[in-house]
Amino acid sequence: xxxxxxxxKGLDIKLVGEAEKQVVELPLGERYAVSPLGFEGVVPKLLxxxxxxxxxxxxxxxxxxxxxxxxxxxVSGTVSAIRRGEKRKLLAIEVAADAEQxxxxxxxxxxxxxxxxxxxxxxxxxxxxxIVQRPYGIIANAADKxxxxxxxxxxxxxxxxxxxIALKDDMEALQAGFDALKKLCQNVNLGLKAGEKSxxxxxxxxxxxxxxxxxxxxxxxxxxxxxxxxxKGEVVWxxxxxxxxxxxxxxxxxxxxxxxxxxxxGSQVVAPQYIxxxxxxxxxxxxxxxxxxxxxxxxxxxxxxxxxxxxxxxxAGDSLGYYSSQITVIPEGGELELIGWLAPRxxxxxxxxxxxxxxxxxxxxxxxxxxxxxxxxxxxxxxxEKYLPMDIYPMYLFKAILAGxxxxxxxxxxxxxxxxxxxxxxxxxxSKMELQALVRDGINLMIKEM
Numbered sequence: 374x375x376x377x378x379x380x381x382k383g384l385d386i387k388l389v390g391e392a393e394k395q396v397v398e399l400p401l402g403e404r405y406a407v408s409p410l411g412f413e414g415v416v417p418k419l420l421x422x423x424x425x426x427x428x429x430x431x432x433x434x435x436x437x438x439x440x441x442x443x444x445x446x447x448v449s450g451t452v453s454a455i456r457r458g459e460k461r462k463l464l465a466i467e468v469a470a471d472a473e474q475x476x477x478x479x480x481x482x483x484x485x486x487x488x489x490x491x492x493x494x495x496x497x498x499x500x501x502x503x504i505v506q507r508p509y510g511i512i513a514n515a516a517d518k519x520x521x522x523x524x525x526x527x528x529x530x531x532x533x534x535x536x537x538i539a540l541k542d543d544m545e546a547l548q549a550g551f552d553a554l555k556k557l558c559q560n561v562n563l564g565l566k567a568g569e570k571s572x573x574x575x576x577x578x579x580x581x582x583x584x585x586x587x588x589x590x591x592x593x594x595x596x597x598x599x600x601x602x603x604x605k606g607e608v609v610w611x612x613x614x615x616x617x618x619x620x621x622x623x624x625x626x627x628x629x630x631x632x633x634x635x636x637x638x639g640s641q642v643v644a645p646q647y648i649x650x651x652x653x654x655x656x657x658x659x660x661x662x663x664x665x666x667x668x669x670x671x672x673x674x675x676x677x678x679x680x681x682x683x684x685x686x687x688x689a690g691d692s693l694g695y696y697s698s699q700i701t702v703i704p705e706g707g708e709l710e711l712i713g714w715l716a717p718r719x720x721x722x723x724x725x726x727x728x729x730x731x732x733x734x735x736x737x738x739x740x741x742x743x744x745x746x747x748x749x750x751x752x753x754x755x756x757x758e759k760y761l762p763m764d765i766y767p768m769y770l771f772k773a774i775l776a777g778x779x780x781x782x783x784x785x786x787x788x789x790x791x792x793x794x795x796x797x798x799x800x801x802x803x804s805k806m807e808l809q810a811l812v813r814d815g816i817n818l819m820i821k822e823m
Contacts, residue, residue, distance in 0.1 A: 380586030430477035445499025529591030550621030706743020774815035
């Protein structure tokens with residue numbers, strides 16, 4: 374076993390609503406959709422029109438800046454709607470699924486395939502967007518030669534899915550997926566949680582690394598930082614572990630099979646559980662077997678695609694994207710509390726000792742989306758450094774982004790982080806600033822200027 378990397382910084386937020394171990398396979402839904410809004414920096418160009426027939430794996434649109442990067446349909450059927458927003462911005466392409474699915478064939482002998490052939494297969498099938506580049510957290514450029522590929526084999530976020538459950542039927546596809554990644558880059562790294570038995574121990578041909586500590590130990594960015602940090606001019610690629618299995622199926626099954634296992638979690642879910650379905654399924658379909666608790670007294674809830682720290686607000690009619698593996702439903706906050714500052718707050722959680730949660734480290738909390746206050750002046754507290762297990766200075770980096778100082782952003786670590794890496798900083802921030810959005814603004818400035 375490799376040396377264990379022990380992280381002393383971080384925070385585990387224990388919430389009510391963890392998924393039970395059973396996996397429910399969702400029947401084929403009526404409608405699936407692919408949205409270009411889920412991909413950073415992509416300017417979509419349509420390849421289909423309403424009424425067109427498509428097979429699973431057929432291209433729906435491509436990126437204008439990189440025409441080789443296409444986005445394919447997860448199902449066969451008829452293009453039922455092309456949804457647009459202001460100034461005809463493309464929001465989503467909807468496909469009404471056929472009762473009997475047909476698949477575009479992709480026959481590649483992985484054992485004999487060259488790097489170029491694997492790249493071509495991933496691009497033509499629409500699976501290339503599952504490979505994400507660091508720095509910047511954008512779709513990888515096939516013309517670049519990464520120094521390494523990183524995959525995190527566990528998720529440490531609140532209520533995150535257990536990959537031993539989510540991947541238990543995908544070992545053959547996972548091995549094929551890692552073999553395909555090895556064709557693209559010989560240095561493939563897999564991060565595992567120390568002290569826990571993982572089915573991923575059986576994966577061959579990769580370098581395994583073990584991490585011990587609280588969230589964000591499962592973030593691939595944190596793992597990269599402690600294994601092989603990104604310097605200026607260097608590129609690494611990352612792939613979510615379930616997307617490795619989807620890539621593997623392209624070669625084992627000869628078709629695009631975007632089946633994933635999502636964890637339906639949260640305090641507002643009656644039966645938290647694992648749901649196996651296709652990427653692009655409607656949120657309402659996925660939550661149907663899990664069921665949302667009936668609301669009383671006008672109480673509201675929020676559906677989040679992803680975890681409570683980094684996920685995005687979703688509606689029941691939205692569709693699941695390429696990069697998520699979890700749906701969380703929690704109460705909508707914002708209610709006022711009469712002299713709340715005097716209450717004992719036994720049911721509330723805080724990283725400070727203002728509340729009594731520090732006396733109950735194993736207690737699970739039913740937290741809402743409330744901020745417990747409004748935006749305040751951006752002050753130096755030293756909190757960020759306590760929860761970000763990376764050798765950078767987050768406060769100074771945030772200030773450099775606000776100032777638009779490219780050189781300081783480079784020197785202070787902008788190449789090493791994306792939004793999810795500062796999510797805990799945002800959670801503990803007494804100033805209530807949207808630090809994840811701030812980091813994305815800084816990254817976009819770097820892309821524009823560099």
